[in-house]
Amino acid sequence: xxxxxxxxxxxxxxxxxxGLALTAPAQAADLVDYKVVDDWTIPESLTGQPGDPVNGKVxxxxxxxxxxxxxxxMPIPEEQFHGETGPSLWGVGNRYEPEHLRLRIVDSKVxxxxxxxPAFYRVEGLHMVKDGFEDxxxxxxxxxxxxxxxxxxxxxxxxxxx
Amino acid sequence: MNTTFKAMAAAIALxxxxxxxxxxxxxxxxxxxxxxxxxxxGDKRSGYTYAGPETRAMQDDEFQNPAMLWLDxxxxxxxxxxxxxxxxxADCHGDAEESMAGVATKYPVYSEETGKxxxxxxxxxxxxxxxxxxxxxxxESDELLGMTAYVKNQSKGMPVxxxxxGPAKEFWEKGKEFYETRRGQLDLACTHCHxxxxxxxxxxxxxxxxxxxxxxxxxxxxxxxxxxxxxxxGCNNNIRAEKLPYGSDEYTNLELYVxxxxxxxxxxTPAVRK
Numbered sequence: 001x002x003x004x005x006x007x008x009x010x011x012x013x014x015x016x017x018x019g020l021a022l023t024a025p026a027q028a029a030d031l032v033d034y035k036v037v038d039d040w041t042i043p044e045s046l047t048g049q050p051g052d053p054v055n056g057k058v059x060x061x062x063x064x065x066x067x068x069x070x071x072x073x074m075p076i077p078e079e080q081f082h083g084e085t086g087p088s089l090w091g092v093g094n095r096y097e098p099e100h101l102r103l104r105i106v107d108s109k110v111x112x113x114x115x116x117x118p119a120f121y122r123v124e125g126l127h128m129v130k131d132g133f134e135d136x137x138x139x140x141x142x143x144x145x146x147x148x149x150x151x152x153x154x155x156x157x158x159x160x161x162x
Numbered sequence: 163m164n165t166t167f168k169a170m171a172a173a174i175a176l177x178x179x180x181x182x183x184x185x186x187x188x189x190x191x192x193x194x195x196x197x198x199x200x201x202x203x204g205d206k207r208s209g210y211t212y213a214g215p216e217t218r219a220m221q222d223d224e225f226q227n228p229a230m231l232w233l234d235x236x237x238x239x240x241x242x243x244x245x246x247x248x249x250x251x252a253d254c255h256g257d258a259e260e261s262m263a264g265v266a267t268k269y270p271v272y273s274e275e276t277g278k279x280x281x282x283x284x285x286x287x288x289x290x291x292x293x294x295x296x297x298x299x300x301x302e303s304d305e306l307l308g309m310t311a312y313v314k315n316q317s318k319g320m321p322v323x324x325x326x327x328g329p330a331k332e333f334w335e336k337g338k339e340f341y342e343t344r345r346g347q348l349d350l351a352c353t354h355c356h357x358x359x360x361x362x363x364x365x366x367x368x369x370x371x372x373x374x375x376x377x378x379x380x381x382x383x384x385x386x387x388x389x390x391x392x393x394x395x396g397c398n399n400n401i402r403a404e405k406l407p408y409g410s411d412e413y414t415n416l417e418l419y420v421x422x423x424x425x426x427x428x429x430x431t432p433a434v435r436k
Binding site for chain 2: 071116118126128130136
């Protein structure tokens with residue numbers, strides 16, 4: 001599936017490849033182009049930049065950004081209250097490659113249309129979005145890459161509790 | 163309070179004979195049902211059964227339940243003459259304990275006068291404007307919350323029994339569609355949280371079935387009593403979806419659907435929640 005490239009997104013993508021950081025919250029037109037393969041992976045980095053796992057962890061925890069802990073248990077003992085509506089993400093770096101995780105985060109619904117997990121990098125097809133959040137993805141392209149890099153560090157399996 | 167006593171009595175009644183049968187799924191089922199007494203009817207469970215023990219204790223104890231202050235407001239408003247007709251609710255309806263017993267179990271109802279659904283708040287305000295020639299109470303004012311809680315409290319312990327027959331049916335369908343439609347930046351429907359995940363933690367919150375039988379209720383987070391529509395607005399806002407106005411047709415139809423889902427659960431007003 002090839003997303004439509006607008007002139008602006010191509011420019012932004014080029015800017016990102018050139019190493020310019022996108023600091024402002026992403027606007028609709030900012031969505032970089034990406035290619036989904038077999039409804040299962042996005043092989044190429046969205047930004048051409050390596051993800052920063054340290055920032056990825058911050059993004060995953062932040063309730064206004066990834067807020068992954070609302071639904072997932074993660075190896076982050078310093079944070080209280082991990083959700084349980086999604087599977088545990090302990091050891092997820094052993095189970096997947098970055099290209100799988102990238103699609104999960106960009107748009108889980110490509111893999112499972114019924115899923116509860118939000119698409120973190122998609123703006124079309126949404127309904128009744130609150131003022132100020134329309135046409136904005138939840139995460140920027142670089143934040144997606146950072147979260148992917150962080151998830152790849154999660155290789156420890158969950159200790160058995162009993 | 164009477165309800166608590168009944169719930170405890172039911173738990174004890176079912177619990178004691180069950181002790182003799184120590185194995186088998188039938189035993190587990192019986193305990194699961196018996197445990198929540200009247201707060202569970204078949205698969206339907208009140209938010210009470212998902213609340214923590216301190217919150218439940220606060221609801222159960224009339225002297226600790228902070229919502230009682232709002233009931234007092236409702237009770238005194240009941241006697242207060244207002245508007246150009248110079249009447250109080252009591253002038254036409256007499257003793258609320260008699261005239262209002264069971265009334266709230268039927269709401270929202272289809273109204274011939276307006277051609278749409280009317281919830282209890284709207285019915286009360288209809289009496290204010292049509293029968294008293296008074297200003298309607300403002301949404302989320304202590305007066306409207308108090309009066310709604312006071313009227314609904316006259317049905318405490320009675321099973322919710324809204325009808326979706328006849329003209330109500332099309333409004334029920336709209337409410338159901340709202341309930342099942344994904345919305346907001348997080349793209350979630352009510353069903354994802356309150357049907358698929360009841361009993362699961364979402365961060366620090368245990369998801370309930372999102373039943374309406376305890377409203378208006380005191381919420382610790384609000385530090386006051388709030389309406390079901392306030393809760394809808396909160397659940398919409400949390401997923402970055404547009405909040406609709408209090409008393410909007412969409413929310414009243416949604417209220418019909420939500421209330422109908424809980425038919426059979428006892429009215430708990432005023433409940434207490436986190």
